[in-house]
Amino acid sequence: MTKHVLSNEFLRDLTQYQDRLFAYILTMIGNIDDARDVLQDVNQCILKKVDKYNEGTNFLAWARRIAYFEIQSYWRNKGRSRFHFDIELLEHISEEAIEAIDRYDERLSALRLCIEKLPQEKQKLLVQRYQKSLSINDVAKTWNRSGKAIVMLLSRVRLQLFDCIQKRLAENNL
Amino acid sequence: MISSNFKNLHTSKDEDDLPHLVSMFFDDHLSDADCNKLQLRLQTDPSARRFYTQYAVMQSHITLHFNHGLDYETSAKSKPLYSKKRFRALETMTYFSIIGIAILICICVFGLLQFAQPEVQDDSELFQYPYIARIERSEDVKWQDEIDRPVKTFLRDKDLLSMLEGEVEVRLKSGTTLIFHGPSSFRIEEDNISLSLGKLIADVTKKAIGFSVETPSGKVVDLGTTFSVTVTPEKKTEVQVFRGKVNISIFDAEGTEFFSKFLFANQAAEFEFTAKEINDSIFSSIDFLQIITRDYAISDFSENNILQENIPDAVAAGLFDQYEDDHKVFIFPEKKNILLESDVQAAISRPGTYQNEREISRNRDTIPDGTRVDSFRIYFNPVGHPQNMVTVQGKIHFNRPVIGILTSNEQLLKTSSLFSSLIVDSPSRLTFHSSNKTEKAKRQHIDIISLSDDRKVITYKFMTYGKYVDDLRVLIESER
DSSP states (O other): OOOOOOOHHHHHHHHHTHHHHHHHHHHHHOOHHHHHHHHHHHHHHHHHTGGGOOTTSOHHHHHHHHHHHHHHHHHHHHOSOSSOOOHHHHHHHHHHHHHHHHTHHHHHHHHHHHHHHSOHHHHHHHIIIIISOOOHHHHHHHHTSOHHHHHHHHHHHHHHHHHHHHHHHHHHHO | OGGGGGHHHHHTTTTOOHHHHHHHHHTTOOOHHHHHHHHHHHHHOHHHHHHHHHHHHHHHHHHHHHOSOOOTTTOTTSOOSSOHHHHHHHHHSOHHHHHHHHHHHHHHSTTTTGGGOSOOSOGGGGOOTTEEEEEEEEEEEEETTOOOOOTTOEEETTEEEEEEEEEEEEEETTSOEEEEEEEEEEEEOSSEEEEEEEEEEEEOOGGGTTOEEEETTEEEEESSOEEEEEEOTTOOEEEEEEESEEEEEEEOTTSOEEEEEEEETTEEEEEOTTOSSOEEEOOOGGGGHHHHHHHSSEEEEOTTEEEOSSOOHHHHTTOSSOSOOSSOEEEEEOOOSEEOSSOEEESBOSSEEEOSHHHHSSOOEEEOTTOEEEEEEEEEOOOOOTTSEEEEEEEEEESSOEEEEEOSHHHHHHHHHHHOHHHHHOTTOOOOOTTBOGGGGGTTOOEEEEEOTTSOEEEEEEEEETTOBEEEEEEEEOOO
């Protein structure tokens, strides 16, 4: 194995863009746990290819390309799953994801403000699902509701957040 | 405008089930039929793809937002670096593959795997962007958003946090320690805190010089220091500097800086929300108790005590009329961990209350040679008129037992060469302690000094005239 001395800039970029890479991967995979695993594979791959990276060029674009191939590999290995992103769909989604991630910070700030505006009950639901990582069934038990009802409730909360974010982004564009 | 792209989705929400399908997709609750439906939609409808993508980015944001602490040490349910499934897969990998990857990662990336490791030596390796800080201590904290943030929770860059009550200690990636007192509201960044309400104490490491605290009308820039910033509900900013120096700037309504000043150790300043100048105010070291307790063998003291790290030369030399204040009793840390090479006479070393010259200032006890001690000077010098008596009282709690209190000029003079930095560094320096009043209380019986049963608390009541000082040296056991 060839040892390559990593520059501070490279390390900074690698750490700084982890969340954007995660967002990109999740967009094309859809499953949070799997997206985390793929991110780690991408990180390893980036480190192996560090000598191919030209300092000063667009790190995120370069890393995203590596991620794209890892994602393709993920879907290939998935074989005949119920849901499948084929190459053409991956290409389309990738283009859209790059555009969406361009406004990453703006979206994140908007999301935070939107979450703050949610009623406490809805925030609690998100905490259970995202922070405590409870399954739908476990959440349903704590709310004394059916799993289906919780899925529906989550869907409404997310759509409310989505609308709120879009509205804020639109306002910022004015 | 982006939202207009989804007009068809939004105006016909009742009919269009795309948002619900996407949501179910992320919850892994799609039926086979729904899977096909979503897949077909994404393959054929660009607008649906755009919606899906932006929804997915939001999903990643929510995931990150609610995982302030990707705390792999404490929560089995939090997301580990690898999923459980991946861990099972990893078990099947060959030993050499794992070792090879581990070495590669350990050598190349500082910290990518640190989340999974409970103990690390270098704090900066713990943090992986966007996590830039970690909660180190939390006492009775109530967060406004009701999210549980236990010790070791990681905080994200630009996290906006509000505490209703309690005290939380946060360590930044740089090693800088921040202590917030509730109620407070703040936004946290790697090298900047925006404090809109409450009190923040910052102990900034050398590598973080330039760290700043922004308040509603000003900015405090660290220049290698320990300082506190308080923002009141009226948006007034108060700044106290315990160590080093800071630069304070105030801004007009347009955000243009129009006044700035430096503030040095043991100084304080304040400015109103609409202020055009920065006013001096009274320094108090009580804000810095956590830092003091960490660095010295003192666990608490009354508010009228000022712990000042650098003893002024004049005070060290026992000169008169220096540091005059009718209300403040100064505590000056002196040398630490000094090995006594000969016996030292002490006036007080046993629990009890002592209240006249005969009780206070006689050499009744001996601290034997071979003892290791830390020394503190306690100094009260009132401005007061020579004819008017000034009274001050308070307590000092040490976290190790007091083994001797030295009160007489003779005791102070004899021991300055051991404990006073000034005299240790310049042995020829002349010292006086000529104005020490405790001896002069012979006929007046006007000071009271108590040492608690566990010998860790000194309670004092000094009553003195303006022409005298109360000057004590307290020796405590050194840390073993």
